[in-house]
Amino acid sequence: MKRAFTLIEMLIVVAVMVTLMSMVFRLTSIGGSATARNVTVSRLQRLENCLSGYYAAFGTYPPVKLHGTRDINYKVSGHGLQTSDEQEVNWNNASEAWQQVQAACKAQPVDVAFPFPDGYAAKVEAVSKALQHKASGNQEEYKAFWSDPAIKAKLTSPFDSAPNPQRFLSFGGDTEWRDLQLFKFGLLSYLLPRYLVMMNCNQAYFRGQFSSSNSQTYKQWWDNNSQPANPLTGEFFQSWEDVQEYAQSDNASDLAKVINIPSQAICARWMPNLEGVCSAEHVWKLFGINITGSLSSNVSDNNPYIEVFTPGSADDDNGSTSEQYVLDSITVQDGWGSTLYYYSPAPHQSYVLWSAGPNGRTFPPWIPLDSDKIKGNDTAKSVISNWIQDDIVNMSN
Numbered sequence: 052m053k054r055a056f057t058l059i060e061m062l063i064v065v066a067v068m069v070t071l072m073s074m075v076f077r078l079t080s081i082g083g084s085a086t087a088r089n090v091t092v093s094r095l096q097r098l099e100n101c102l103s104g105y106y107a108a109f110g111t112y113p114p115v116k117l118h119g120t121r122d123i124n125y126k127v128s129g130h131g132l133q134t135s136d137e138q139e140v141n142w143n144n145a146s147e148a149w150q151q152v153q154a155a156c157k158a159q160p161v162d163v164a165f166p167f168p169d170g171y172a173a174k175v176e177a178v179s180k181a182l183q184h185k186a187s188g189n190q191e192e193y194k195a196f197w198s199d200p201a202i203k204a205k206l207t208s209p210f211d212s213a214p215n216p217q218r219f220l221s222f223g224g225d226t227e228w229r230d231l232q233l234f235k236f237g238l239l240s241y242l243l244p245r246y247l248v249m250m251n252c253n254q255a256y257f258r259g260q261f262s263s264s265n266s267q268t269y270k271q272w273w274d275n276n277s278q279p280a281n282p283l284t285g286e287f288f289q290s291w292e293d294v295q296e297y298a299q300s301d302n303a304s305d306l307a308k309v310i311n312i313p314s315q316a317i318c319a320r321w322m323p324n325l326e327g328v329c330s331a332e333h334v335w336k337l338f339g340i341n342i343t344g345s346l347s348s349n350v351s352d353n354n355p356y357i358e359v360f361t362p363g364s365a366d367d368d369n370g371s372t373s374e375q376y377v378l379d380s381i382t383v384q385d386g387w388g389s390t391l392y393y394y395s396p397a398p399h400q401s402y403v404l405w406s407a408g409p410n411g412r413t414f415p416p417w418i419p420l421d422s423d424k425i426k427g428n429d430t431a432k433s434v435i436s437n438w439i440q441d442d443i444v445n446m447s448n
Contacts, residue, residue, distance in 0.1 A: 084409060086386065087386030087387050087409070088386060088443070089386070090385070090386035091386040091387070091406045091408075091443055092443065094328050094383055094384075094385065094386075094391070095404055095405075095406065095443065097324040097325065097328055098238075098242075098324070098328075098383060098391070099404065100321060100324040101242045101321040101324050102242075102402060102404070103321075104320050104321035104324075105242065105321070108317050108320070111399040112395045112399045112400070112401070113238055113241035113393075113395065113399070113402075114241075114397070114399045115159040115160070115236065115237060115238055115240075115241065115393065115395065116159075116236060116275070117158050117159065118157065118158060118159070118160055118235065118237070119133040119154060119157070120133060120158060121155055121415060121417060122155060123140055123151050123155040123415065123418070124137055124138060124139055124140060124151070125137055125138060125151060125155075126138045127150045131150070131153070131154060132154060133155070138151070140431070142428060142430045142431040142434050143430060145434055148434065149412055149438075152412075152413075152415070153412075156392050156413060156415055157390075157392070159237070159238070159393050159394060159395065160235060160237035160238065160390075160393070161237050161238045161239060161382060161390055161391045161392065162235060162237045162239060162380050162381065162382035163236065163237045163238075163243065163248070163249070163380060163381050163382075164234065164235035164237075164378040164379065165233070165234050165235070165248070165249040165251075165252060165380075166234075166252035166256055166378060166379070167252060167378070167379045233256060233272070233378075234249065234272060235378070235380070236275050237382075237393075239329070239381055239382070239383070242318065242325070243325075243381070244310070244314075244315040244316075244318045244337060244338075245276070245314070245315070246279070246295075246298050246309050246312065246314075246315055247298055247309060247310070247315060248381070250291075250294065250295040250298045250299070251298075251299065252379075254292050254295060256272060257290075257291035257292060257294075257295055272291070278290075278291065278294070279294065279314065280312075281308050282311040282312050282313065282316075283308055310338075318338070319338045322338050322340050322342070323340060325340070325342040326340050326341060326342060327341065327343070327344040328342065328344060328383055329342045329343050329344065329381050329382065329383055330343065330344065330382050330383065330384050331379070331380065331381045331382075332379060335381065342381075343381070385406035385408075386406075387406075387408070387409055387411060389406070389407050389411050391404065391405065391406055392404070392405050392406070392407070394415070394417060396417070405443060405444040406442065406443040406444075407438075407442060408440075408441030408442045408443055409441050410437075410438065412438040413438055413439055414435045414438055414439050416444065420432060420435060420436075
């Protein structure tokens, strides 16, 4: 007759199994973390190669314009953008503090954003539907909203006018990116051939000077781009529509008019470093190189590469749903699914490129921990120390 296991023996077996399983899970976690770190370091190194190539060509590192301020003491809107209202960081609320700090860290963003090209109406519609459903929480209002064909058309076609043309479009005064967010000129807008990438959207965004008969001028593009010359003839293009037409052409000679523009052609030097490194909604192939890799599964948002914006004040968290439009974007993420950070002060002879690490939080390298903003605040020092302990900041010059 076989003797059965005693209760003590069964408990010992269970304890051994639990111990072995915990060891396996721990080793898997360590392995996953090591992989994420290796991916991060590799991408930082590749971007560093691109930055070195840019410096060799232009004598500076990419002079990314500020998309906000480097000051952490500003309120942040529902779009994650700094508003014009100052507000001391509440270090007793780490999540709230991080919103303000992150907005400052992204003052010189890595990612580039621009309107979706024609043909993406279905994608735009799906995103807008989800946003509207989330905002209203009311199924009847949700259905009624989409029964209005004018609103639906607004959301599924290129945005064609700003709510206040005199403020946003006229040549008087400056236009801040946080007020008019059609384009985000981040680090990648300097490392990628900008005209080939960003001019895939509707012509309305590139039209000539503002007039009463042409309300579709976006001064923001003009303020950040000089109209180029045709490299084959040496003559300046007559309009941005011409540049866009050639950039979108399948004709080799027409496309060459844009590809061979010096600011575009020079990007081919470092483009191999970006192969499979960038994250985007769809495949981007530039100079024969596929720059986009697989989408990160670690990002909690349903689609981190599509941004929905509403023209108007950055202080407005929601805006009018009838004025929303959707932006496409290209970015570079670390191994944990967070976008990398870039800092280069004028005259752009140095830079810092870094990852927030596994915890996804960091702190601006331009604010020392003994500065007046932090000095004497033990809570702030504790929170910040916890955020930066796993940062990867070895890529700098």
